[in-house]
Amino acid sequence: MIHLKHIIITGTSRGIGESLAIQLMDRNHHLICISRTTNQRVIDQAKEMECGIDYFNYDLTHIQDIDQLFEDIFRQIDLYSNDEAIYLINNAAMLTPVSPIERIKTERIIENIHLNLLAPMIITANYLKRTKDMNVDKRILNISSASAKYLLPSQSCYSTAKAGLDSFTKSIDIEQKLVTYPAKVAAVYPGMIDTHLQSEIRSVSKDLFPYVNEFTQLSEEGKLQTPEYTAHKLIEILLSEDFGKTVVIESIAQ
Template identity: 55%
Template sequence: MRYFIITGTSRGIGESLARILLNDENNQVICISRGMSENLNFQSGLKPVNVFNFSFDLNNLSDIESLFQSVFSFINEDNVDSIYLINNAGILSPIGPIEETISEDVIRNINVNLIAPILLTSHFIKYTKNWKIDKRVLNISSGSAKYLLPSQSPYSTAKAGLDSFTKSIYIEQKEEPFPVKVASVYPGVIDTKLQTEIRSTSKEKFPYVELFNQLYVEGKLQTPLETAEKLIQLLMSSDYGKETLVEELTQM
């Protein structure tokens, strides 16, 4: 069996990833999110043995270790051919000049976008350290890590940190006898809740809001499903992990 641990599956890219993977009866999908997608509830009802759902807020950093204890209690090592972690969950807010942000919002942003993926990856590597199988981590980053805009400093900083973390883990793992392959990817501009949040922001708080409204009006946003298909093709490719930062997510 192939096991996929995915965060942020209640909507958007994460939900689409899970839906695609559940079409293969050889896949076991472990979903981690604050809420459960109605679409996945329906689909999991068709294949109850192929999906496990964990309701969890990644802002609760101190509970991530116990979360992974629960996750791996569902995994029989003797039945695992390969295992993958997709750090997909992310939040955009707060949007605005840094002096106008609320401290709790900044902390939550960094927790969910950076510290939680670090801890999840750490536990994933720890639990699978001696497993002689294909092991991979895919970190969903953002072009905002490289192409900076005003009013998104916590988000951009967290994603830049995620990219650096990915590169560091690659250096660590390449010397291991049973290494975990890792890559960070910029998925592109996608029609998700984050984009809706950007478009609803005032020009006073985010001067580039009209640019994002124009992309939406002109139909230049990728769908979550299209993006998820490309991400899975990237994750399952034979060259995965040779390039630690994938800035252009193209059809494989």
């Protein structure tokens, strides 16, 4: 009898999310991927590796329909009876807009906070509500950022959202210690990674972001981690026996 690990991952169209999905492929895993654009490479590779996959093409800035999305997701999970674990990785994020706050349009501020903070909160609420009575291994990994703690000009939206995600993670940890079948939870700062988020920040003008040259230099000197390395380290944390003991992990380096 095969016992399955169901793993829900947001933001799998590229970067860390794509690398997480690829490295988590296994015959005993059922991946549930969510991203704004469908990643055919991930779907094809999962089929090749005989890893169960359901792909949900969904824009997480549309927070009002996340409840329905999770109803659809758990319909897929309910098809299996021999569940060993249900994991959730809140990875989807956006860095932009990078600009002093007074120069940002209201709808761009709303979009950033929707994706970076409100979506993970609503997703987590749905996950916990639907797994409340399940006596299985439950883990929530929130991909945070050192920007939650180390502040730079022109990143107020992103930093505020990530600081909120850290506080949310700590709150959930406290709540889950009081329930019958608790989920373990951790937020992780993955470090400086060579992803679309980094290339976005390097394309911002110095007028909008005074530190743009420093970020360009890091890239040129090869000091950014690869998404593959980062995903490998995050998976080590997720699957570790100690998962959840440290609620906010500020470095993946070991």
